[in-house]
Amino acid sequence: MYNFNINKLYDVFKKTNMRLQSIQFTRGLGLIENYFSLVFKSENETIVIEVETDFRIRNSEKILLAFNDLYIDQKGRELSVRRFRSQKDIEKTYLSVALSELNKYILNLNIINVEIKAYGDIYIFFENNLVVEIFNDTHLDDVVLYRITRENVEEIITYEVKYLNEELVISQN
Numbered sequence: 001m002y003n004f005n006i007n008k009l010y011d012v013f014k015k016t017n018m019r020l021q022s023i024q025f026t027r028g029l030g031l032i033e034n035y036f037s038l039v040f041k042s043e044n045e046t047i048v049i050e051v052e053t054d055f056r057i058r059n060s061e062k063i064l065l066a067f068n069d070l071y072i073d074q075k076g077r078e079l080s081v082r083r084f085r086s087q088k089d090i091e092k093t094y095l096s097v098a099l100s101e102l103n104k105y106i107l108n109l110n111i112i113n114v115e116i117k118a119y120g121d122i123y124i125f126f127e128n129n130l131v132v133e134i135f136n137d138t139h140l141d142d143v144v145l146y147r148i149t150r151e152n153v154e155e156i157i158t159y160e161v162k163y164l165n166e167e168l169v170i171s172q173n
Contacts, residue, residue, distance in 0.1 A: 017042045019108045020126060023057070023065070025099060033144070034070065038132065040111070045152040049122075053145040054135040057102060059128070065102050069095035106130065120145055120161055120168050138163055 021039045033052045040047040056066040072078055072094045106126075113125040120136035136145050142164055149158040160171045 054137040065098040
């Protein structure tokens with residue numbers, strides 16, 4: 001484990017031919033953290049970003065999906081604790097609607113730029129003015145912000161970015 005290094009993450013996104021394939025959500029049900037998975041593909045490689053921190057997708061006009069959409073119903077009202085817990089996955093949430101619509105819209109969008117901030121935020125810019133924003137929003141110790149897994153025929157590398165002992169650190173396995 002070592003201090004957060006922006007260049008390590010930029011190396012992951014070097015390829016300009018990476019295309020966004022899907023955005024998925026995994027509900028942890030209290031056993032693991034809830035997280036989003038963003039899947040990118042090129043001819044020879046797959047990159048998956050698992051986001052456990054604040055996250056949103058927007059265009060130049062509005063927010064299309066936000067992490068907190070998990071906690072509102074399909075009509076935009078806050079879900080009660082009882083109703084939230086009564087669902088099998090996320091079928092009663094606005095997030096389920098937003099993911100379904102967004103996955104139709106994003107298929108095969110090209111990455112045109114990536115910005116990574118020293119404090120861990122990532123901004124991924126796509127054609128059609130779509131932007132994925134991943135925010136470091138915590139000072140809780142030993143909390144994972146996101147994992148980035150890069151897989152090709154030669155290797156699988158996973159970087160885990162977390163907040164540990166009041167510092168942003170990155171580990172590779």
